[in-house]
Amino acid sequence: MSARTGGLLSVWVVLILIAPVGYAQSAGTLESPPLDRPEVFFDVAKPDLTVIVPGQVAFRHWQGTVSTAAALQLTKKGSAGHAPTVAEQYGGVQMHLLKGKLRVIFEHQELLLKSGDVASWGDLRHRIQCEVKECLLTIISNPVAWRRLGPEDSGPVPLYMDPDYLRKVGAHVGTEKQGGTK
Amino acid sequence: MLKHKFLLGLAALLIPTMSALAEEGPPWPDKGPRILFNTNDVSKIPEVVPKTFYLGYWHSPTTTVVYNRWIAGPKGHLLGDESIHGEEYGYLVKGRLAFIFEESRHTVVVDAGQFIHWPNIAHWGTCMTKECVLYAFFVPTRDDYGPEGKKMTSKSNVWISAEQGK
Numbered sequence: 001m002s003a004r005t006g007g008l009l010s011v012w013v014v015l016i017l018i019a020p021v022g023y024a025q026s027a028g029t030l031e032s033p034p035l036d037r038p039e040v041f042f043d044v045a046k047p048d049l050t051v052i053v054p055g056q057v058a059f060r061h062w063q064g065t066v067s068t069a070a071a072l073q074l075t076k077k078g079s080a081g082h083a084p085t086v087a088e089q090y091g092g093v094q095m096h097l098l099k100g101k102l103r104v105i106f107e108h109q110e111l112l113l114k115s116g117d118v119a120s121w122g123d124l125r126h127r128i129q130c131e132v133k134e135c136l137l138t139i140i141s142n143p144v145a146w147r148r149l150g151p152e153d154s155g156p157v158p159l160y161m162d163p164d165y166l167r168k169v170g171a172h173v174g175t176e177k178q179g180g181t182k
Numbered sequence: 183m184l185k186h187k188f189l190l191g192l193a194a195l196l197i198p199t200m201s202a203l204a205e206e207g208p209p210w211p212d213k214g215p216r217i218l219f220n221t222n223d224v225s226k227i228p229e230v231v232p233k234t235f236y237l238g239y240w241h242s243p244t245t246t247v248v249y250n251r252w253i254a255g256p257k258g259h260l261l262g263d264e265s266i267h268g269e270e271y272g273y274l275v276k277g278r279l280a281f282i283f284e285e286s287r288h289t290v291v292v293d294a295g296q297f298i299h300w301p302n303i304a305h306w307g308t309c310m311t312k313e314c315v316l317y318a319f320f321v322p323t324r325d326d327y328g329p330e331g332k333k334m335t336s337k338s339n340v341w342i343s344a345e346q347g348k
Contacts, residue, residue: 038283038290038300045295064269065301067245067321092242094319096221096273104215111215116222118249118317120242121215138297140271142245142321 042071042138044098049073052158052171056083059158061149068145070159071138074100074130082130084162089125090145094118100135104128128160210241210323210330219249221275221317227251230334235260237334239327246324250316252277252309259309266304269321273297277314281307 041062042048049058049071056077061070068091076082095104097113104111104119105127111119112131128137139159149156157163157173166173218240219226227236227249236251252259264284272281274292281290281298283305291310292298327339 036301036303037286037288038281038298038303038305040290040292040296040298042297043293043295044297062299064271064299064321066269067271067319069271069297069299071297092244094245094247096317106215109215111217113217114220116220117217118219118221118247119215119217120240120245120247122212122242124215126215138273140245140319 041069044136047071047073047136050155052161052166052173053083053169056080057158057161057166057171059161061145061156061159062152063144063146063149066144067140067142068149069138069140070145070149071136072158072160074135076130076133084165085127085129085160086162087125087127088148088160089123090148090159091141091143092120092122093126094120094140096138098136098138100133100137101131102128102135102137103131210243212243218247221249221273221315224251224315228334230339231260237339239324239330239334241323241327241330244322246320246322246327248316248318248320248324250314250318252314254309254312259314261308262306264304264306266302267320267324267326268302269300271297271299271319273317275315275317277309277311279307279309279314279316281305 039062042060047058047060049060051058056075058073059070061068074082095113096118097115099115101115102113104113104121106121106124113119149159155173157166163173219238224236227238229235230237234253234255236253238249240247264282272279272292274294274296276294278294279292281292281300283289283300283303285304290298327334
């Protein structure tokens, strides 16, 4: 075997060994928490969400093995209205509107969800806007939105919420909650 | 000689990739943002077993969303086999449902309005009231159901196949 053919074979061997590892990492499963049992996450009768902005925003999320679930409650607060939202893109989404009327705004399309609607879309940038006094929704994202939301007790900025607004109103999120710098 | 080794290397790289794709099942198309169904309306769920079991399903490239309805017949509810098909979420719209996880010895009773999750573990379930309506979400896709819009039969749902075959 010549040095040249031996070198080419080595390149193929390295490629074959690396490809499956790279695929597994891109699937986002390596950092997922080990789960081995069923759990009731949420009860619409008593949502038990974390209050982010009193009277305006409540949120909670749960990390699965290959997907993430979240619940978000938006309430219009007097003259302040709804808390401002920002565009997000965090994977494929299944959204279930449990209460209210919600507009989902994509670059080239809008969906207007009414109470009970289940909607689906791929990894697209989008924003939401609650069209009535109160909206309550669940979100399931695949693959796992681990990097965006972190562990379940990390107090992340809730999906869709404007972080500048949350800072302005003194919401306890992210490092503010953990570091106590507020 | 060099050409043969190159082709051999190319085959060694492609065969595992192709077999991995085959294991992932058919590539259901991305149909863009869409409203699938409304959990307040059970009238549009396709009937699978007359007057007993109804099921509608929608695929994305990586997930399947299912809308189920069970109604007790003269012999009670349709029972299915224990099955395992990936990570699953369920939101019970109506009724009371028990999910049984025999290996981990867990039984979880879910009431209307509750949202449950379990990882890729074997389970079976039974409706404990006259009627149950459940919205479920699967990762990965339920390829055993076949393409969207295809009428479900006993052969295209592994959960009901054994019961229907009797």
